[in-house]
Amino acid sequence: MAYATHSGPIAIAHRGGAALAPENTLAAFGRAVALGLRYLETDVRLTRDEQLVCFHDATIDRVSDGRGPVGRHTAEELRAVRVGGEPICTLAEALAAFPRTRFTIDVKEPAAVDALAAVIRDPAVARRVCAAGAWDGQLARLRELAPDVHTALGWRTLTTLVGCSRARVRVPQWVRRAAYAHVPVRLGRLPVFADRLVPGAHAHGIKVIVWTVDDPPTMHRLLDAGVDGIISDRPDLLREVFLSRGLWHPMGEGARA
Numbered sequence: 001m002a003y004a005t006h007s008g009p010i011a012i013a014h015r016g017g018a019a020l021a022p023e024n025t026l027a028a029f030g031r032a033v034a035l036g037l038r039y040l041e042t043d044v045r046l047t048r049d050e051q052l053v054c055f056h057d058a059t060i061d062r063v064s065d066g067r068g069p070v071g072r073h074t075a076e077e078l079r080a081v082r083v084g085g086e087p088i089c090t091l092a093e094a095l096a097a098f099p100r101t102r103f104t105i106d107v108k109e110p111a112a113v114d115a116l117a118a119v120i121r122d123p124a125v126a127r128r129v130c131a132a133g134a135w136d137g138q139l140a141r142l143r144e145l146a147p148d149v150h151t152a153l154g155w156r157t158l159t160t161l162v163g164c165s166r167a168r169v170r171v172p173q174w175v176r177r178a179a180y181a182h183v184p185v186r187l188g189r190l191p192v193f194a195d196r197l198v199p200g201a202h203a204h205g206i207k208v209i210v211w212t213v214d215d216p217p218t219m220h221r222l223l224d225a226g227v228d229g230i231i232s233d234r235p236d237l238l239r240e241v242f243l244s245r246g247l248w249h250p251m252g253e254g255a256r257a
Helices: 026-034 075-079 091-097 112-119 136-145 155-167 197-202 216-225 235-244
Strands: 010-013 039-046 052-054 102-107 129-132 180-184 207-211 229-232
Touching: 010 026, 010 207, 010 235, 026 039, 026 091, 039 091, 039 112, 052 091, 052 112, 091 102, 091 112, 102 112, 102 136, 112 136, 129 136, 129 180, 136 155, 155 180, 155 197, 180 197, 197 207, 216 229, 216 235, 229 235
Parallel strands: 010 039, 010 229, 039 102, 102 129, 180 207, 207 229
Antiparallel strands: 039 052
16 A cells, blocks of 8 residues: 555645644544545654654644653653643554555654654555655655655755746756655745646656645645645545545545554
């Protein structure tokens, strides 16, 4: 069961569907799976005892009842912390809890690369994973340590792809270092994604995944432009858009162990 093996665009629940349940928790992942999603996105941070937890921020202050940097706590200590009433889980727990899902993993810090390779050392697990959110060298190292993993473009190649599309110049061949480009629809108020990016990426065999998109009109516009996937905090709305276009591939039964 490899990442993005079926044809057509994919629907990805951002942080498990952060608008529907506490972000990056087993509850969020479970709700997205219950909706029928096959793809879950999460962030990973390294704990003091070098475990990977599903968590976005460098500190736990914003979303939890705890305080301080993630890296000052052990995984066991973080288990007692609550995010909207839900415990913080490790990446290994999330992968094991939902064995029929694919995970997009945003690597939030360089030190997490080796730890991620250890978690996905089993080729069957690595094939379910697409890593993103890191520099090209870090993702290259991950591919060396876990050859079966999928990755998105690193920051340098992604910036080149986006820059070429906005300048309307040809994308250089060397950009094709990974099979996916995870492109923000905007950064703050600055638009990043442009429709013309899609043919430039597709010319090099790169699939375009756009984040984070929570309104149906933008979802429809992106699908009209030919994107290969959308990451959303509202997997319920994304599901409805896919259903309306005949693109929905439900997870089916037995998604959670």
